[in-house]
Amino acid sequence: xSGRGYRTFRGGVHPPTHKELSSSKAVTQAxxxxxxxxxxxxxxxxxxxxxxxxGDRVDVGQKIGETExxxxxxxxxxxxxxVRAVEDVRNFTGAIVRAVVITADAEQPAFAAARMKxxxxxxxxxxxxxxxxxxxxxxxxxxxxxHVKLTPPRDKPVDTVLLNACECEPFLTCDHRLMLExxxxxxxxxxxxxxxxxxxxxxxxxxxxxxxxVDGLRAAVSSEPGLDVAVLDVKYPEGSExxxxxxVTGRKVPPGMLPGxxxxxxxxxxxxxxLYEMASIxxxxxxxxxxxxxxxxxxxxxxxxxxxxxxxxxxxxxGGWAGEPARLIMGGPMTGxxxxxxxxxxxxxxxxxxxxxxELVDARDEHACVRCGKCVEACPMFLMPNYxxxxxxxxxxxxxxxxxxLDCFECGCCSYTCPAYIPHVSYAxxxxxxxxxxxxx
Amino acid sequence: xxxAEGRAREKKxxxxxxxxxPLLHMxxxxxxxxxxxxTRIMGWVIIAVxxxxxxxxxxxxxxxxxxxxxxxxxxxxxxAIIQRIRHIPVTISDLSALLTGLLLGLTLPPRLPWxxxxxxxxxxxxxxxxxxxxxxxxxxxxxxxxxxxxxxSYPAYMxxxxxxxxxxxxxxxxxxxxxxxxTTATPLFVAGQVRDHQLAVNTARYIGPYLWGNPWGCIGExxxxxxxxxxxxxxxxxxxxxxxxxxxxxTVVLLSWALGMNPILAAVSGGLLFGACFMATDYVTNxxxxxxxxxxxxxxxxxxxxxxxxxNLPEGVMFAILLMNGxxxxxxxxxxxxxxxxxxxxxxx
Numbered sequence: 071x072s073g074r075g076y077r078t079f080r081g082g083v084h085p086p087t088h089k090e091l092s093s094s095k096a097v098t099q100a101x102x103x104x105x106x107x108x109x110x111x112x113x114x115x116x117x118x119x120x121x122x123x124x125g126d127r128v129d130v131g132q133k134i135g136e137t138e139x140x141x142x143x144x145x146x147x148x149x150x151x152x153v154r155a156v157e158d159v160r161n162f163t164g165a166i167v168r169a170v171v172i173t174a175d176a177e178q179p180a181f182a183a184a185r186m187k188x189x190x191x192x193x194x195x196x197x198x199x200x201x202x203x204x205x206x207x208x209x210x211x212x213x214x215x216x217h218v219k220l221t222p223p224r225d226k227p228v229d230t231v232l233l234n235a236c237e238c239e240p241f242l243t244c245d246h247r248l249m250l251e252x253x254x255x256x257x258x259x260x261x262x263x264x265x266x267x268x269x270x271x272x273x274x275x276x277x278x279x280x281x282x283x284v285d286g287l288r289a290a291v292s293s294e295p296g297l298d299v300a301v302l303d304v305k306y307p308e309g310s311e312x313x314x315x316x317x318v319t320g321r322k323v324p325p326g327m328l329p330g331x332x333x334x335x336x337x338x339x340x341x342x343x344x345l346y347e348m349a350s351i352x353x354x355x356x357x358x359x360x361x362x363x364x365x366x367x368x369x370x371x372x373x374x375x376x377x378x379x380x381x382x383x384x385x386x387x388x389g390g391w392a393g394e395p396a397r398l399i400m401g402g403p404m405t406g407x408x409x410x411x412x413x414x415x416x417x418x419x420x421x422x423x424x425x426x427x428x429e430l431v432d433a434r435d436e437h438a439c440v441r442c443g444k445c446v447e448a449c450p451m452f453l454m455p456n457y458x459x460x461x462x463x464x465x466x467x468x469x470x471x472x473x474x475x476l477d478c479f480e481c482g483c484c485s486y487t488c489p490a491y492i493p494h495v496s497y498a499x500x501x502x503x504x505x506x507x508x509x510x511x
Numbered sequence: 512x513x514x515a516e517g518r519a520r521e522k523k524x525x526x527x528x529x530x531x532x533p534l535l536h537m538x539x540x541x542x543x544x545x546x547x548x549x550t551r552i553m554g555w556v557i558i559a560v561x562x563x564x565x566x567x568x569x570x571x572x573x574x575x576x577x578x579x580x581x582x583x584x585x586x587x588x589x590x591a592i593i594q595r596i597r598h599i600p601v602t603i604s605d606l607s608a609l610l611t612g613l614l615l616g617l618t619l620p621p622r623l624p625w626x627x628x629x630x631x632x633x634x635x636x637x638x639x640x641x642x643x644x645x646x647x648x649x650x651x652x653x654x655x656x657x658x659x660x661x662x663x664s665y666p667a668y669m670x671x672x673x674x675x676x677x678x679x680x681x682x683x684x685x686x687x688x689x690x691x692x693x694t695t696a697t698p699l700f701v702a703g704q705v706r707d708h709q710l711a712v713n714t715a716r717y718i719g720p721y722l723w724g725n726p727w728g729c730i731g732e733x734x735x736x737x738x739x740x741x742x743x744x745x746x747x748x749x750x751x752x753x754x755x756x757x758x759x760x761x762t763v764v765l766l767s768w769a770l771g772m773n774p775i776l777a778a779v780s781g782g783l784l785f786g787a788c789f790m791a792t793d794y795v796t797n798x799x800x801x802x803x804x805x806x807x808x809x810x811x812x813x814x815x816x817x818x819x820x821x822x823n824l825p826e827g828v829m830f831a832i833l834l835m836n837g838x839x840x841x842x843x844x845x846x847x848x849x850x851x852x853x854x855x856x857x858x859x860x
Contacts, residue, residue: 396533446848450851452848454843454847474850477852489551
């Protein structure tokens with residue numbers, strides 16, 4: 071396999087990437103849906119309060135949900151139209167969430183670029199305010215509010231900004247396309263991130279299966295002091311925050327701590343572009359690139375989709391069902407969420423819509439652990455997933471904690487490699503939830 | 512939510528995707544997985560010992576075939592019967608019981624009466640595996656448990672049923688002849704006695720047969736070269752950790768050498784190579800972590816040498832591995848890997 075022999079972390083797995091399905095497809099605008107369903111909460115943090123009511127007219131980019139709380143990010147309308155309802159819907163995880171449903175106008179005006187202060191003159195405070203106003207969150211999937219990350223505590227200065235361009239999840243190519251098509255915007259965004267936290271350097275971490283993107287980014291950073299590109303091994307989960315920091319800087323984030331603890335800030339390349347767009351033309355985060363791919367689709371591709379677009383529309387945009395679709399996933403195949411029907415809507419953290427066919431979904435009942443140790447070898451956190459699973463089965467939560475359940479970030483390497491089909495990740499999730507409940511008591 | 516509104520939403524479920532609506536299955540992440548299955552792993556181990564089995568039967572003849580067949584039948588039938596009795600799914604198709612029977616058969620003398628081999632297979636699964644709860648739950652290597660049971664039950668058969676008895680190859684001295692009349696399995700035993708009696712014996716001349724066509728060992732000890740071929744297959748398939756055979760055999764070779772024995776003979780004689788390659792590497796009964804495996808296999812080597820040189824057992828590999836199997840849970844507990852970013856393992860315990 072190509073892309074080996076570069077810097078990497080210990081553990082992890084090498085699933086086939088399948089990126090060739092969509093990596094050469096340029097980003098195209100997905101059709102504007104007749105109706106968008108925009109969940110008010112698309113981030114980790116405090117819930118938003120709707121700013122609109124049924125019957126209200128809204129414009130593209132108009133703020134429709136907000137809260138006073140610091141750890142939160144506002145949401146904006148992705149279309150010009152009329153609010154039909156503010157109601158509870160089921161989001162892609164199956165949770166019931168409040169959403170603003172907007173009927174889009176037949177004619178959609180282009181986004182009117184606002185007159186902004188020159189990007190080069192923005193102060194750290196202004197960049198943070200823009201990140202918040204733009205509703206920016208981590209676009210790699212976790213959706214943590216960006217402005218919070220850009221506000222490091224005074225006693226923990228950040229010296230290194232890492233731009234996560236690994237895209238280590240198989241199938242996904244949305245970040246790859248951004249890097250190929252908009253390297254200058256990525257680098258401009260990175261400069262803003264570096265300035266916002268007063269860092270000394272900004273490093274773009276990218277897997278070695280995207281050398282075309284590496285070339286473009288290297289050219290874009292060549293005249294920028296303090297910025298660099300780090301080429302990393304093709305291995306999952308190279309783009310996990312703690313692993314990326316460790317590989318690029320050699321620093322280890324202690325358990326339960328954030329990257330700020332070791333003077334680092336990690337942002338996704340998509341977030342970097344969104345920050346640049348907000349700073350340069352005042353465009354909030356209301357659309358994003360989504361990879362719609364998999365052998366269960368006729369023509370996979372990368373689409374610029376409005377937040378709130380139902381994924382059925384994206385599936386249609388990718389040519390509709392093909393072959394024998396067996397599993398529909400929002401996100402990547404390692405950490406994404408299976409969908410029963412294509413009804414959920416795209417949110418800020420949606421990187422992919424994936425349709426797998428039966429030969430890829432090898433779902434069987436779990437059977438006895440033979441203690442082969444493959445999960446221990448694969449765990450990038452150096453935990454013992456089989457013992458966590460065993461403890462969770464016996465509901466021995468103290469033991470699950472002893473074997474590291476709380477350090478698990480659910481990358482799925484253990485279950486991926488398990489010959490006994492044990493869903494360690496589910497067991498670890500259960501253990502984490504139980505341990506959290508016990509600690510609250 | 513008012514019911515009316517709920518109904519209205521039901522109708523709105525979009526159907527704008529062309530083509531037949533597929534039946535989508537739910538599941539938890541990760542949604543893809545590597546190709547390994549338990550059955551595939553067991554199958555590869557069987558393939559790895561197959562050349563050895565074929566050659567062992569070729570050298571040992573029909574009786575050797577019968578020993579292996581009976582041991583396999585005993586193991587597989589016992590697995591099926593006990594699972595029936597326990598009202599749990601019968602899992603003989605995962606090949607694990609077949610592998611246990613095969614490995615046991617390979618550690619038996621070729622001229623062993625067939626009914627002892629059958630009993631070994633039954634004991635391996637019943638006492639070595641199912642009594643602990645089945646696959647993955649056993650503490651001791653089932654094949655070796657089966658062997659140990661018949662070894663202590665029928666020591667005479669187990670030490671005399673070889674193609675050629677040890678004495679035929681032993682230097683013609685009264686001491687050795689006297690010793691061999693007690694029965695001995697392999698020149699190893701003789702070597703131990705020779706060392707004790709300060710007799711100068713050129714034990715190196717046994718090395719050749721051990722590599723290719725050992726007539727005084729168990730069926731699976733017939734050729735060191737074929738054992739290493741099997742190990743090569745397992746390593747190539749990524750199914751065993753190299754540390755275990757290397758550390759176990761390495762420990763035995765170095766210590767034997769230090770104790771005055773020909774190191775190559777120490778490596779190739781007796782059950783060492785077979786045990787180090789196919790028995791100590793059993794997933795279920797050795798530790799999970801890399802360093803745990805090192806401790807385990809060095810321990811196996813140490814105990815093997817102690818038993819070979821300082822006990823009146825002719826061979827120490829079986830009991831060495833069984834003993835270290837018993838330490839596996841403890842090694843796993845104390846040699847837990849330190850999680851990423853943890854300063855010390857103490858904070859976790």
